[in-house]
Amino acid sequence: MSAVTQASPSSAVTDDMVVQVTGGRPLAGRITVQGSKNIALHLYAAASLVDAPVTLLGAPAILDTDVCARLLTHTGAQVTVMGGQFTVAPAEWVRPVIHPQLGRRVRTTCVLAAAVLARCGQVSFPQPGGDAFCARLIDRHLAAMEAAGAVVSSDETGMFAQCGPGGVRPFAVDVGTPYGPSLGATVTALLLAARAPGTSLITSPSIEPEATETAAFLADRGVCVHWDAAGLHVTGGARIAGGTFVVAGDRIEAATMIMAAAATGGSIRLGGITTAGLPDGLTAALADAGVHLADTPGGEVHMALAGPLRAVEAATGPHPGLPTDTAPQLAAMLTQAHGASQITERIYPQRDTHLHGLTAFGAAVSSRGPAVLVHGASRLRAAQVEASDIRAVTALLLAGLVAEGTSTIRGMYHLRRGYGHLLSNLATLGADITTIPEARPCP
Helix, strand or coil: CCCCEECCCCCCCCCCEEEEEECCCCCEEEEECCECHHHHHHHHHHHCCCCCCEEEECCCCCHHHHHHHHHHHHCCCEEEEECCEEEEECCCCCCCECCCCHHHHCCCHHHHHHHHHHHHCEEEECCCCCCCCCCCCCHHHHHHHHHCCCEEEEECCEEEEECCCCCCCCCEEECEECCEECHHHHHHHHHHHHHCCCEEEEECCCCCHHHHHHHHHHHHCCCEEEEECCEEEEECCCCCCCEEEECCECHHHHHHHHHHHHHCCCEEEEECCCHHHCCHHHHHHHHHCCEEEEECCCCCEEEEECCCCECCEEEECCCCCECHHHHHHHHHHHCCCEEEEEEECCCCCCCCCCHHHHHHCCCEEEEECCEEEEEECCCCECCEEECCCHHHHHHHHHHHHHCECEEEEECHHHHHHHCCCHHHHHHHCCCEEEEEECCCCCC
16 A cells, blocks of 8 residues: 655645645545535534533544634633644633634634633624635624624624623523524524523524534533524523533545545445434435445445446535535546536535636536536546635545546645545555645745
């Protein structure tokens, strides 16, 4: 098996490096899936509500983990990140400020702001960052803050929310959007309700694992959380206990590895997750494409192809539908499927920032409104490409694993935001990958 090689003595992969990948090698072997990036980021915010030390086990080794640790530290918490453990000791005095620069680097800024608002009754915070593949509104987050009793204002520097002398109050809020329940706003409302002295109701709540795992985390800490047909009922308390909680395996990384193996004609095993941890919409799309998944006696996922890849029609949707964060990788895989595929985006207005790069490889891809169209199977050739969001870069990496020749892929910063060991995992499975410093023009 090959390994990720470094052109410099340092073993760290840095933002000024590029990936060179030589395609044509079927992936085979076993790797362990990291703790879920998206779940962990919401749990980091929830951990800042707790009144005693709390440790999250299985925290992914990604850039966003480091940013969140620094954000919590800025509010006064004591944070230690070591060996996959993210430990938070509560602040004796909470600084009601989300760091204005760091807050623009993650998507969960509003969720972190809600935790601070719930703790001390006021908070200032910047516009959130994260992947900019389309306009992403925060109106439902702000509506939850206002429902909890805060007055929210904004200026050129950011936003400010302040409650009255009693702090957050019990409330009712609808977090639905034209594209379905807002995951982030569900967690924002959940954290506010966990501190409100009474019972709050969140209607049209998201049931994505990020929301349900945060609810489970708070329930383990003593917060009364109840789901029914009316919505999510949360009874807050004066004290939230500490302890430990395990971050679930990353279903998006698992899907990425499965699609990479399928695109290259390989077969792999994944530890740290079972098929029960994969959404039905994902497994259905993969099955339609001819990708077979099964649990092993050891509690792992085994992936193999049932034959040549087949074209599919699929649409992203709320859990347990096809996750939107797997759609770019699915498009890359389907460039190797025979026939015309269509992936319709139903979580966001559109998601097609990966198409320009896939076209550079020779893929026959296009978009029509929210739909991405893929005509295969395409003979991909090496290209020099770049993307500016996590899953788009990942899709280009998958194309590079298939393409003839050696491709150069830029966007390492975004890749490192979402995956702690993606390159080394691919190398373990036999991919020919090298990271090299970015060539810079002479001054």
